[in-house]
Amino acid sequence: MFDIPSWLLVFPVLGFLVFIHEMGHFLTAKWFGITVKEFGFGFPPRLVGVRFSQGGTIYSINWIPLGGFVRMVGEHGDGIEEGKYVRQKPEKNVILVRGRHNHPDFYGLFAVPRDASQEDIRRSYVELVELINLREPERRDRMLHTLQIAYSELSNPEKRAAYDELIKNVQMEPADPPDYYGLLEVATNATQQEIDDGYADLVDLINKKNPDNRAGMLRYAEHAHSVVSDPESRESYDRRLRAIVPQEVSFASQSVLKRTIVLVAGSFVNLIFPIIVFAVMFALPHDVPSGRVVITAVAPNSPAEQAxxxxxxxxxxxxxxxxDTHADLMQETMSNLGSPTELTIQRGVFIGNPPAPQPTSGSHEITILVPRVDPPELRVVERVVDPTSEVTLTDARRYQPNLQIGDTMRQGAMGVMIGTYDTRLVERDYSIFQAVPMSFQQMWKVLTLTQSSISRWVSGGPDPGLSGPVGIARVTGQVAESGISPLLQLTAIISISLGIVNLLPIPALDGGRLMFVVLEFLRGGKPISPRYEGMAHLVGFLMLIGLIVVVSYFDILRLINGDSVIP
Structure with a gap:
């Protein structure tokens, strides 16, 4: 198998990359004033969590170490809107909610007895949901959103106790019955006419919802109407409530631009990190192997032979x-698949025993060829009938000496076999003004190499080497044994992959959530139902977990068979 201490390095490597990814989301959300409920490493259930202030963000470590998350209010359309304050009035105990400007004409009331059980609250909630579905199909999503807020508030004994504490010393005339909670939503910029119209709608809703409690509920609605109609009263409740219930700003209430920035911030950090790593590595003095990259064989009918x-x-x-080495040639070739590529050549031959390359000219030549996206596989035969799929044994052995009749000869993009000769270590370092542009160039090479590998795979080429946690652990251990510099390079490459994959339009990923933001924009600002979006993200999450399991299964098979984890 493999050395345990070395492969265990995958945990700090992936942990660090996940941390900076989520930190990108977290910092941009905080920058825009969005309420962040939890910053978590790993997926629930929670192992440990800490909160540094009442109502502040929970910083948690969770049991499933496959990622991380930033839980924002309203992230999936189920949070509390911007500018929301929760109010409770003595005796009547009405919870008032001032809504956001994109809800200018909806008011809702959800009332339950103070001593109601959780089942009573749930039953009342279900009844009102059914009524809204029947009576308000056009405003259904918006009204249910408000109702969900009320349900959440009334189901939390701690919040109800906090409201009680808030109004202990406030004197109001008793109402009958005296022990109801309720919710009323009012837009912060609502006109008096909009408030009056909303109140009329609310009265109609109460009459249809529950005739038995009609009198008591109408009292609450009437009182709430009087409060929200008086700007001074609303401001008075604002001042008192700010000391107890912090304002919660929803992700869903932000503009499309702000939500887009928050969603792409994680991948942005993952893509910036490799540039910093590459720049530091180029700037610091470092030894690199350097030698002559020599062609040892040329495949028949290949771009190299034709050139x-x-x-x-x-x-x-x-x-x-x-x-410097043949690895550099492979990287440059893969970055230019399907494109005219300029090669600087020094002519030479192999002489002596063992054969060694010797230049035959002191000057350089320029030749241009096009590396193939999908090089052919040729079957080795005695006599060629179809030159597009067959090659003679003599020609094949010039490329791969051990081939036999019936074997398959797979060519590279150029159709050459190469080696590095006269290798020596050379110390290099670059100024920061050189290192930064070089780091961007290196970043671009990695991106184009990834794109080329996937393109070849899609067109029927070799597997690009998809690996799950097991494969990444194995490779991390192998690379770590070569030194800190290769490990940093691998970390940078994994970071690039993490950044790109998270932007794919797959539900549960950042790109999938961004897709719903774009759909909302295309629908003229009308969001997708939180229920449907949540279902899509759940399905996407399960699919991703399934993919990880399948890829890890094949990684384990390769380990058992003694094969390389990455093909």
Whole structure:
């Protein structure tokens, strides 16, 4: 198997990348004033959590170490709207909610006895949901949203106790019955006419909802109407309530631009981190292996053969970028699949025993070829009938000496086999003005390499090497044994992958949530039902977990068989 201490490094590596990703969401949400309920590492159930102030953010560590989350109010359309304050009046105990400007004409009341059980509250909630579904199909989503807030408030004994504490010393005339809670939503910019119209709608709703409690509920509505009609009364309740119940600002209440920024912030941090890593690595003095990149074999009918390349030629540079090792050539080639690529060549041959490459010219030549996106697989035969799928044994052995009749010869993008000769360590360092542009170039190379690998896979090429947690752990352990510099490079590459994958339009990912924001924008500001969006994210989450399980299964099979985790 593999060394336990080395593969365990995957936990701090992934943990750090998840942390900075979620920190991107967290900081931008805080910047816009959005209420963040919880900043969590891992997925629930919660292992430990701490809160530094009453009503503040919970910072938690959870049992399932597969990611992290930032739980914002209204993240999935089920939170409390911007500018919301909860009020309770003595005796009548009406909870007033001042709504956001995009709810200018809706008022709702949800009342239950003070000694009501949770089942009583749930039953009353269900009855009112049924009534709204029947009577207000056009305003259903908006009204149910308000009702959900009320249900949440009334189901929380601690909040009800806080409201009681708030109004202990406030004297009001007793009402009959005296022990009801309720909710009324009023827009902060509502005109008196809108308040009056809403009150009329509310009275009609109460009459239809429960005739038995009609008298008591109408008393609450009447009192609430008088309070919200008086700006001084509303401001008075504002001042008293701010000391006890903090204002909660919803993610859902933000503009499309702000929500987009919050959603992409995590991936943005993951994509910025590699640039910083690459810049630091380029700027610090470091040893790099450097040698001559020499062609050891050329495949028949390949782009390299058609360009006139032969065994013994050295490839000095690709598109002006000088090469140190054959790994540099592979990276440059994969970054230019399907595109004309300029090679700087020094002609040479293999001489001696064992054969060693020797230059035959002191000058360099420029040749252009197009690396293939999907190189062919050729079957080795005695006599070629179809040159597009077959190759003679003689030609095949010039490329791969151990091939036999009936074997399959797989070519590379250029159709060359290469090696690095006369390798030595060279110390290099660059100024910050050189290192930063180089880091962006390196970032671009990784992105184009990823895109090329996926394109080849989609078109029938080799597996790009998808790995789950097991595969990533194995590779991390192997790379860590080579030193801190390779480990930092791997961390940067994983960070890039994390940033890109999270932007894919898959429900449960940031890109999936962004997709719903875009749909809301295209629908003229009308959001998708929170219920349907929540279901979509749940399905997406389950699919992602399933994919992780499947990929990890194949990773484990490779380990059992002694194969490389990454094909």
């Amino acid at each position: 006139g390349l032969t065994s013994g030629d050295s490839i000095v540079a690709v598109n002006g970028s000088e090469l």
